[in-house]
Amino acid sequence: MLGRIARPLATAVATVVSLTAVLAACGGGDDESADLSGGLTGNPIRIAAIGGLSGGVSSNPEYASGARAAVRAINANGGIDGRPLDLRLCDNHQNGTDSANCFREILADREIVAIAGASDNYHDATRSQIEAAQMPIIGQYPVSGFDLTNPLAFNVNGAVVVGFHGLAQDVVASGARRVGLVTLDIPTADVIRKTVGDVFREAGIEVVNNVQLAPSTADLSAPAQQVTRDKPDAVVWLTFAAQTSVAVKALRATGYDGTVAFAGAGFEKDQLEGMGAGGPLTVGLVLPPAWDTSSAFGKQFNEDMAAYEPDGKVDELSLNSWLGVQIFAQVASSIPTVDRASVLAGIRKLSEVDTGGLTPPIDFTVKSGLPYAAIYNPAYTTVHVRDGEVEWDGTLREFGTGKELTTAS
Secondary structure, three states: OHHHHHHHHHHHHHHHHHHOOOOOOOOOOOOOOOOOOOOOOOOOEEEEEEEOOOOOOOOOOHHHHHHHHHHHHHHHOOOEOOEOEEEEEEEOOOOHHHHHHHHHHHHHOOOEEEEEOOEOOOOOOOHHHHHHHOOOEEOOOOOOHHHHHOOOEEEOOOHHHHHHHHHHHHHHHOOOOEEEEEEEOOOOHHHHHHHHHHHHHHOOOEEEEEEEEOOOOOOOHHHHHHHOOOOOOEEEEEOOHHHHHHHHHHHHHOOOOOEEEEEOOOOOHHHHHHHHHHOOEEEEEOOOOOOOOOOHHHHHHHHHHHHHOOOOOOOHHHHHHHHHHHHHHHHHOOOOOOOHHHHHHHHHOOOOOOOOOOOOOOOOOOOOOOOOOOEOOOEEEEEEEEOOEEEOOOOEEEOOOOOEEOOOO
16 A cells, blocks of 8 residues: 555655745845854854745644754854754745745755754745755755655654554554534645545545535635534544644534544643543554653753743644754764765764654665655654543554564664
8 A cells, every 4th residue: 555655645745745844134034143153152053944934724833943942052052062963944834835935045055954843835846946955955844755765864753644544554553433524615625634644544434524615715614514424433633733623613513422543743731731632532643742751852842942942832843843953963073074065974874863762773875665765753642632631552563563662863
């Protein structure tokens, strides 16, 4: 089944990800500036991050807060061999024109040696420019065919191509036999329906209510009534993250008290607790919950966010953005000269990526074991919410097999 879903997912995932990713302004972004140097005065090392920080149905400003927290923490601890790390953020406002403007300015600035953290939906449109510039893209929340397959992309989670599959596997493991499914009424969501449907079909689970929702739908009461007809064992709701909390309320308003399953990348712990007060939730993730501090990097991330971005969301998107900057710093600290070519060569030699217990072992020197050449981490996990209490068993599982994975130290 892995081979069957690889190609269509690579073309569709740019749309799908929205279901759930010294500051300077770029051509597509808002004017912002901040001193992140921590008082360091050496020659700065410059990186950039691009994301939909505002605008659109599902903007994610936490991409910026995660990256800023990492940069501030690195600089507060001496930077990279005494040199401050400098971050240029560009807001693509969830549209391709502003993304292109961001890339044009960032790629033209030779002092920017890598893109690290955040997430841009439009890499496929700028593929040729990125390749011409040989710009390494490190620790993105992968959302496009480029992110999944290009040798310039170095990802530490599988985003929706791993997470949605894993979420469906968890629903199967719960014992559900009849499932209601809500997806967006857009062509690329056909792939999501197939991906989730393949898991259910192989397990002998019947999708009894298959509801397709217009992206602009604000009143979710009608689709909630449709998907809960005849009370399925679980409802899998895979639309925009901004619609999810509204959807959960609408589902409970119908009297449905069964499990609601959805992708959880954009939600904090207290949001899930509030959403779960009316009935059980199953929440799909591809990293440990962002608020979990049992791993070294989980603890460090939460401390950095509290110290440097106290108003930022602590969710999977900010965690992944923070991690992308941390991985860049590992590479930059290992090479004598820091430019695009040396960063690219250095990360290609990184056989033991330090993810501080957030992932299984990751090795950028060997071919990915997944059907996506640039996805090096097959892990997914799920959080369950019962009676308003969040529960996580501490387990990461493998895409396709569901077997338990051991995290890297």
